[in-house]
Amino acid sequence: MTVVEDRRSRRTRGALRDALVSLVLERGYAAVTVEDIVAAADVGRATFYTHFKDKEALYDDVVASVLRELKDRLAEVLAPEDAGFTGQPVAEVFRHASERPDAYRMILRGEGDGRGLRAFEDAWSTAAHEIFSARVNANAVRPRVDLQVLARAWVGEQVAVLLWWLDAPEPRPATDQVVKTLVELSRRGRLWATGFDPEGR
Amino acid sequence: MTVVEDRRSRRTRGALRDALVSLVLERGYAAVTVEDIVAAADVGRATFYTHFKDKEALYDDVVASVLRELKDRLAEVLAPEDAGFTGQPVAEVFRHASERPDAYRMILRGEGDGRGLRAFEDAWSTAAHEIFSARVNANAVRPRVDLQVLARAWVGEQVAVLLWWLDAPEPRPATDQVVKTLVELSRRGRLWATGFDPEGR
DNA sequence: GAGATAATAGACAGAGTGTCCAGAAACAGT
DNA sequence: ACTGTTTCTGGACACTCTGTCTATTATCTC
Numbered sequence: 175m176t177v178v179e180d181r182r183s184r185r186t187r188g189a190l191r192d193a194l195v196s197l198v199l200e201r202g203y204a205a206v207t208v209e210d211i212v213a214a215a216d217v218g219r220a221t222f223y224t225h226f227k228d229k230e231a232l233y234d235d236v237v238a239s240v241l242r243e244l245k246d247r248l249a250e251v252l253a254p255e256d257a258g259f260t261g262q263p264v265a266e267v268f269r270h271a272s273e274r275p276d277a278y279r280m281i282l283r284g285e286g287d288g289r290g291l292r293a294f295e296d297a298w299s300t301a302a303h304e305i306f307s308a309r310v311n312a313n314a315v316r317p318r319v320d321l322q323v324l325a326r327a328w329v330g331e332q333v334a335v336l337l338w339w340l341d342a343p344e345p346r347p348a349t350d351q352v353v354k355t356l357v358e359l360s361r362r363g364r365l366w367a368t369g370f371d372p373e374g375r
Numbered sequence: 376m377t378v379v380e381d382r383r384s385r386r387t388r389g390a391l392r393d394a395l396v397s398l399v400l401e402r403g404y405a406a407v408t409v410e411d412i413v414a415a416a417d418v419g420r421a422t423f424y425t426h427f428k429d430k431e432a433l434y435d436d437v438v439a440s441v442l443r444e445l446k447d448r449l450a451e452v453l454a455p456e457d458a459g460f461t462g463q464p465v466a467e468v469f470r471h472a473s474e475r476p477d478a479y480r481m482i483l484r485g486e487g488d489g490r491g492l493r494a495f496e497d498a499w500s501t502a503a504h505e506i507f508s509a510r511v512n513a514n515a516v517r518p519r520v521d522l523q524v525l526a527r528a529w530v531g532e533q534v535a536v537l538l539w540w541l542d543a544p545e546p547r548p549a550t551d552q553v554v555k556t557l558v559e560l561s562r563r564g565r566l567w568a569t570g571f572d573p574e575g576r
Numbered sequence: 577g578a579g580a581t582a583a584t585a586g587a588c589a590g591a592g593t594g595t596c597c598a599g600a601a602a603c604a605g606t
Numbered sequence: 607a608c609t610g611t612t613t614c615t616g617g618a619c620a621c622t623c624t625g626t627c628t629a630t631t632a633t634c635t636c
Contacts, residue, residue: 182602182613202488204405207592218615223594284492287403288485295535323556326539327532334496334531335524355524383582383633408623419584424625577636584631593622600615606608 187225189215191236194229195276203233203285230286237290240277241297244270248301260305265353267298268336272349275340282337291333299329332356388426390416392437395430396477404434404486431487438491441478442498445471449502461506466554468499469537473550476541483538492534500530533557 193214197206208229212219226232247270251262271278281290302325310321339352394415398407409430413420427433448471452463472479482491504526511522540553 186613204488208594209592220596220616221614224613228594284485284489287405288489288492291485291489323536323539326535327557330531330533330535331528332531334527338524338527356528387582409625410623421585421627422583425582429625580633580635582631582633584629586628588627589625591622591624594620596619597617598615600613602613603611605610 183225186215186217186221187235189217190222190225190232191239194232195236195280198233198280198285199276203280203287233286233290236277237281237286237293240274240281241293243274244294245297252301252305260302261353261357263301263305264332264356265349267332268339268349268353271336271340278336279340282333282340295326295329295333298332299325302328384426387416387418387422388436390418391423391426391433392440395433396437396481399434399481399486400477404488434487434491437478438482438487438494441475441482442494444475445495446498453502453506461503462554462558464502464506465533465557466550468533469540469550469554472537472541479537480541483534483541496527496530496534499533500526503529 190211193211194206197210197214206229208222209219211229211232212222222232226235244267247266248263251266280286281294284291299322303321306321306325310316335352335356339346391412394412395407398411398415407430409423410420412430412433413423423433427436445468448467449464452467481487482495485492500523504522507522507526511517536553536557540547
């Protein structure tokens with residue numbers, strides 16, 4: 175495959191990816207047909223199948239590209255010496271989401287049978303677990319809960335807020351503000367951050 | 376519609392509901408056909424359509440029945456005098472989930488385009504918001520974050536843990552133990568509950 | 577047993593899928 | 607400008623699943 179054909183392929187694939195995302199956000203994954211996608215991407219139907227096996231393959235391709243980018247971003251931020259601090263990586267996730275809002279919307283809404291959402295949660299909670307572990311080891315403390323569960327809960331919280339934030343009407347709260355709130359929730363616990371104890375006293 | 380025919384209908388509907396849930400857990404919502412459902416429920420294909428408009432209608436029916444039950448349960452627990460305490464309602468959600476684990480698994484995994492998950496999160500975060508608000512009003516404190524966001528985050532956290540718990544290999548941790556941990560996370564914040572501060576001092 | 581309702585098989589048109597082919601178009605190197 | 611390679615293309619194909627309908631049978635009450 176020469177340079178040019180590669181470029182031509184890339185453009186077609188990109189058009190198909192973009193078409194999928196916008197159509198899914200418009201009318202939901204199940205309601206989008208291959209016919210719709212190729213019409214939106216302005217390519218022939220046969221062309222679709224030379225690039226992707228089926229609609230699922232295209233969807234998985236989009237998710238994979240997002241996760242690959244996210245992973246690269248996090249790798250940059252998670253330098254060994256900083257390991258254990260959550261502010262930076264959380265901010266990075268929000269920044270990435272704000273750069274590809276549609277893809278994130280699609281994934282976080284659980285479109286496509288939730289496969290994308292599960293993949294995202296797995297990737298992010300794995301990273302979170304590593305961050306937490308590094309902190310625990312560095313401080314030689316023994317946490318009182320399973321770090322895996324903590325990471326899951328922490329990521330679940332962020333997914334909910336991230337989705338709320340992406341769908342919030344303009345002007346959206348600034349990224350930094352949201353991240354600050356989330357970090358504060360993690361750091362001091364909800365009791366202090368919110369000014370009240372849901373359990374009373 | 377007389378009593379008996381009603382009963383006959385009910386049994387058929389129940390069989391279809393159960394068939395849907397187990398098939399969806401087995402191979403995913405999209406991969407389940409009406410043909411599969413009627414085969415598993417041991418009824419004719421035409422019969423399906425006398426009870427439900429299509430596969431989505433059956434799915435929505437299952438979700439609605441779960442949410443109706445949950446709402447009734449929460450209403451019992453959320454007596455006015457206890458309003459604002461999260462331990463009981465959280466325990467109730469976990470108890471309900473452990474009684475209908477398959478339906479919960481299906482919903483929380485985001486099957487069916489995530490409509491069920493979104494409905495569950497909406498219902499539960501609305502209830503959570505009320506609980507929090509009641510507590511705030513009773514204590515005349517001014518929380519430092521939006522209670523709606525807090526409720527979303529809190530529910531997101533619980534969904535993640537609930538799903539982890541439902542899928543955990545036997546013997547699962549006891550409901551009370553998990554609930555206690557979750558309440559502790561809410562109550563004292565992660566810092567104290569986990570024994571370390573993810574942000575470091 | 578009579579009357580009512582639910583369940584059934586089978587046929588139907590329609591939409592979407594995934595595969596294939598032969599020809600058109602785009603491009604790189606000469 | 608010509609050539610060879612690769613991508614893109616429309617159209618045709620068999621297939622699966624859908625949702626509707628009809629005529630018939632099974633089930634239950636009284």
